[in-house]
Amino acid sequence: MTKIIPFIIISILLAGCIVPKKKFDDVIAQKVQLESDLADKNSQLEKANASLSELDSILKNLKNDTTILHADINTTKKRLAELDKEYTQLNTYYKNLLSNSGKLNRDMAQQQEQLLTIQQNLERTRKANDSLNTSLSEREKKVKELEQVLANKDKAVNDLKNKISNALLNFKENDLTVKVKNGKVYVSLTEQLLFASGSTEVDAKGVTALQQLAKAIKDQHDINIMVEGHTDNVPISRKSQYMQDNWDLSVMRATSITKILTRAGVLPKQIVAAGKGEFSPLASNDTPQNKQKNRRTEIIITPDLGELFKILETN
DSSP states (O other), rough: TTTTTHHHHHHHHOOOOOOOOHHHHHHHHHHHHHHHHHHHHHHHHHHHHHHHHHHHHHHHHHHHHHHHHHHHHHHHHHHHHHHHHHHHHHHHHHHHHHHHHGGGHHHHHHHHHHHHHHHHHHHHHHHHHHHHHHHHHHHHHHHHHHHHHHHHHHHHHHHHHHHHHHHTTSSSEEEEEEEETTTEEEEEEEEOOOOOOOOOOOOOHHHHHHHHHHHHTOOTTTTTEEEEEEOSOOSSOOOOOSOOHHHHHHHHHHHHHHHHHHHHTTTGGGGGEOTTTTTTTTSOTTSSHHHHHSSEEEEEEEOOOOOOOHHHHTT
């Protein structure tokens, strides 16, 4: 997003031979603001990814706790049955003692004391069992809520993936791919579909593909979108004041694509434009075919995790 400035400045230079100082200062101010916005967006994305990992960890812990509670309840039930049996035996013995002569009074007193102790233990055990049952029910409910939300999220991601795939059916598979990875939808578009070599202007065919993609996702207000530009490791042939290397090229391409998506109806606040240059290749840059794979744009669509956060806040 922050690299939109080079594109703006280029446009200004092409529009006139001389740039007024005030306009140049305005552009610099916009650059600073946009860099700040990108830092905020990156921070939010890191927090969301960290929160998702934390959610998975909490869900695993809840499941482990549930298994332990089940084992505790089974042990408590077994102990409760043993105490009930012992109580019945002692109670029967006590009644028999009452019918005997006074010589058994001391034994009876001792048995009464034991009986009282067993009754107290039995009551404590029952209360502990009730408490465990309540805790288990609450944990099972929490686990089911989390599992349901995660299932809904996975279904929403797959539904969105299918919707995007259907919207882009008229494009060749070697021009673009749509897949789900790590709970996100990845739309990967090749350079040959979008740009001429070294250019930051999207071709007409690429504009059509992006407009169809925007039509499929513009009503999805519960998603975040990252547009990532990627290149191979071949240095750019035409350097300028505002484009020195592949990193600049990848950012400017991502920005061009972002503008097409927003003009087609996607909310600007949902999108972050970024460039990774040659530093995240799909394959080694050792053959023309591999270099072609690496020259791509990836549009990464992430679902909103707000509902999961709400469940955790009530934990």
